[in-house]
Amino acid sequence: MMAVDEVTARAPGATKETLEDYTLRFAPRTYRRWTPAVVGASALGGIAYMADFSIGAGIGLTHGTPNALLAIGVAAVIIFLTGFPLAYYAARYNIDLDLITRGSGFGYYGSVVTSVIFASFTFIFFALEGSIMAQGLKYALSLPLWLGYLVSTLAIIPLVIYGMKTLAKLQSWTNPLWLLLMVGPLAFLIVKDPDSVRRWLAHEGTSGSGLSTAAIMLGAGVCLSLMGQIGEQVDYLRFMPPRTAENRRAWWTSMIMAGPGWVVFGAVKQAIGVFMAVYILDAVGTAAAVEPIEQFTGVFTELMPPWLVVPLALVLVVLSQVKINVTNAYSGSLAWTNSFTRVTKRYPGRLVFVLVNLAIALILMEADMFSFLNSILSFYSNCAMAWVVTVATDIAINKFVLGLSPKQPEFRRGMLYAVNPVGVVSFLASSLLSISVYFGLFGETLRPYSPLVAVGIAVVLTPSLAIVTRGRFYLRRTDDGIAEPLLDEDGNPSGTHYDCVVCGQRYERPDMTASATGGTVCSLCLSTDREGLHVLPAR
Template identity: 25%
Template sequence: MTINGNNVKLKYDGELANSTVLDEDAELDESMETEHDDYARSRVPDHAKRGAGAILSVLVGFVTAFFFVLVGGLFLNKSGALSTWIALAISFALLTVLNLIVARVASREGLTAELITRSCGFGSVGSVFTTLIYAGTFVIYAGAEGQILARSIDQIWDLPNQVWYIVVATMFVPMAWSGISSMTKILTWTVPVYVILLIWAIISGYQHNGGMPTGMFSAMPEGAVGGVIGVIVVLSALAGTIGINPFEASDYNRFVRSSEFKRKAFISVVLPYALLFFGAIPLGIYFSLITKSIDPSIYFIGLIGLIPGVALAWVSQIRVNLTNIHVSSVAYASGSEALGAKILGRRFWIIAVTIMTITLMWLDVLGNLYTFLEWTGIFLLSWLACVVADIVIVRGLLKIVTGPLEFRTHKIRRINPVGVCALLTGTVTASLIWILNDNPVISGMSAYVGFVVAFVVHVTLAYITKGRTYFIDQDDKRLLINKVKA
């Protein structure tokens, strides 16, 4: 592997790469992998690759979520406008670098986040733990978004919350059933409606306020902390977003041809998150300053009327929850295969995710949102640190392991202590800091401390073990130690 600027590129041994690809092709010919599973358990074949525009249309789906507009208002009330903007800029810069590293590998290898993880130091079973948290995070997002959607439609037709929770969850099953093919069409067709309604709301808010709100960059609501502490508070809440989005970006960028990734990375990797950090979240500040509320399911109705406001909520939530349900079902399908449950395909997990989403809505996941954002950031950043450390240092700088990422269960160890131990060390360290420390700056940075700890431990263990825990065959030619012996 060589490192060149922000690009990470594997140099495959020609004979080894060819034999590995042929071996995988033969295996896939015999597998039960089908297109409707969106290649959750294999490499994406060349005929299934898509343009960067199709990936952008899917990823922009989560940008339109009311969730991010809501947290924009939440950040404003917690930290003030200036601190929020500073934290958004820092988070975007960090996320962009991490996105490019992981998504580049996903494009080249054609693998899901789960398959990349098992290859990068976790093993076939060791990666299941990360899959459960990763997929579970998107289930929680789906539950939070579903509650917002239910609140909105309840303004038109007052029914028990439990009834609307079931309706808004099950409606996504047929939409997500055929995978990315149908999703791309739905998300593309809904863009004009969403843009028109959102512009209407922005203009209405502007007129209602008599111009731009004066505090977009300076407002300090009562109780907001501001300053450095305010920046840390927002960074802490965004740790989960920084931790999970490189994996989400990789799950979709695996459909981008490797030869096209470099020149199209701005479209499929950078632009969606620029729209998130400098579009969706700041809109939450804008609308909160105008309406004195942080709940978009309520204030949009006040700005543009009942029917248009509800329509905006539904178009927005349909777009984002399609992404949430699809990503979580793909992740669970990959994880179940590692545990030997190949019969549990993506469509089975769509049903299971729907049931979990309904349960979370009944338990009021939206009411516990801020705590959820902080803790998931601790785990997700530690996990991301392990994968990035493996790509950049273990396989790149040190070349302890080389060649194509190996994800097949009969080739790799079930549990690789390198990634598993690093993840646990980073997560436990950060969790203890978060729970036990009263200093808001230190506790707020706990997830980022966990990232550094996990990164260092992962590299250290890989170096000490010389990569021997990566493959079942201790004489595998992809290990640097065996190449040196030869």
């Protein structure tokens, strides 16, 4: 099955989807033909973004290298720990982060708010990366920024239309060139100028405050805004093949490296961003030192003929932006479509929301959001952390320690309550309190610690609410009306096919439930059932 799995032309409110994606449903094993290594490499290709260099540079130039490195390390540890359970569930059960969120404390409609948060993440970072590409085009080709923003947006549309197969090829084919252009010159520069490392480590920043807990936490808050990146990694990991005895080691390696392991690569890029900014600071000034095109041009100048410097720097910047922004556009369209379809019970197709997401990103770019990058990320990180930590805590503690949340993920309408207070209340409390701390409502002393508030509230409140509610709001039904188990003997989602009574197509077992009118119905037709005719009664 390929695009046929999205054909629901006979379903009420749904239109025929002709593109390759599994927007609202479980990814079937008949489509998941890639090896774990291919899926992992494709997912890691999505972290080629240049914002890491700018983020690291901004933190380092403000707070100094020692504070910046500690901030990057603190954020990386938190992101890795919270990302692991999400990545595992996506790879093991082949569902995206929205579907995981539904059954991990939020409920069928409760996760709509987190889908909007994630969609916001994708267009914010699309705009940041598009701004960096526009800076490169201006630097190398004298293209006006407004036109560069437009070019960086329109160039993505043809690439993002066709879903996972196209994205996998794009990421796999471009990874070697991207790594060569990024790592090679830096390694050569350090060998050529060893003293550059000493200057980098000694840089004190404009604050000149030495080691400071407040500075570390302020920097970590900016880095933690990238916590939502796990959602984009999951959009690749859901296409992992079934885990078997033969591929077990490769499966786990790819899941860890491309799942929570993305942050290791991200942290290295942030540290490199500090290094390059310090290296070129005297030549270009503070404002330009945070721009990746300036950073790489400065490094390339030391290593190669002048005529080759600007073209290679431009190739690296453009390549990086294309690699990450196809992922931003793709993941954002999934998040918007999920939210829209559940709320309206209409399925307009993913392409509509590709255009919506890119239009919002273009507006942000034209508004020059790059100039206040760190402020946007610091604010946004509170919402992203509240969401991801709440879901991760529900999986790690409520499912595996307390046993109050069902271990087997559930996402289908009728099986879940509309809203589960465990996740929704935890998320809202964590977001609102951490944002209040960030804006200084509890005093300036606590302000740098808003990331810890977001993480701490979610970790404590999520299991507390599960205990108070005794886990009764997770499942509306424990039986989906189909006799065959969802999982096979190896614990992988079953590959048995069933016919949908609404659209007439065949889908694999995890995507199906019994229909209240008889037969079986697929999850998308169930989502677009405006009258609720096929929704099973509570039980």
